[in-house]
Amino acid sequence: MPISADRFEEIDDHDSGPTPGTNAHEILSFLESYPNQAFSQSEIAEATGVTRGSLGPTLVRLREAGRVDHRGNYWRVSDHVQSVDAATGHAAEVAASHENEPMAYDEWQDHAVDPRKDRE
Template structure:
């Protein structure tokens, strides 16, 4: 079934996000688990379930979105993607630490605003 030009233009408009189960997600997951190495397309095909025919176009999209870097015949996770992942993990750890140890009542009370002080 044909689609109009506007819908066609929006098809790849995902801001570089990857969804679980996609070739892009599988490649990024593999590369993120091997951040200190770079791989050829053949090596990526052997290490993942992404077919050789899909590797090139997927890697180019990931490169254009800033997720991977390419030099010669080799591909690796980008430093930017590694930084974003590290920052996200840190933020999650900090948030989880607040859930594990709620502030003591006295500490919470010390930061509470007295409603009488906010009246004008």
């Protein structure tokens, strides 16, 4: 069934990760809890409750999506995911620290660069 253009524009296209309750979410959540360690499939299966038959294909999909790294018999959360998580956390902290401060629009405007000046 088609949707309206307005509804289409409201769709959040940002990848916020696997859907909670899925095998991918369980695996990624576990690995994110231990960013400085790598685990075998057996260890991941035991910790997450994901069956061995589902674990391998899910790990491969997570690797193809760039969310986990694989070497030998071991898997870990990717450096990229750790970097994104750190940046998101930092941005949230900065936003929260400015939440109750009044916006100094005039001061901001004084420091803003006029893009037209760059063309002269």
